[in-house]
Amino acid sequence: MTICGINSNVICKPHPISGGLKGEISNGFAFVKQKVDVIALEVLFESLIDEPNRPQMRIPKGFTVYVKEERLMTMGWGKQVLKLAETDVILIPGTEIVAIKGFE
Secondary structure, rough: OOOEOOEEEEEEEEOOOOOOOHHHHHHHOOOOOOOEEEEEEEOOOEEEEEOOOOOOEEOOOOOEEEEEEHHHHHOOHHHHHHEEEEEEEEEEHHHHEEEEOOOO
């Protein structure tokens, strides 16, 4: 059985979100650490990103996608863990991906 993410959703392994917002002090100023960090998420099933006015992109299983931690922590898609083929997954909208690792 082959499973493929469609509708520009990338099927990823959930990130263990814990501890709430993290504070950090830099140059004497406090800020929320999630505002500047990106999180790596493993792609569990091949996924297709098909956005208007852009070429279709296939992201294979095993690749890594990066999203802003702030978005992962605050958006509903980052908190909603689903079950697909007996595997816990989250669906990352293609527009939330800031980088992809795995292309040669």
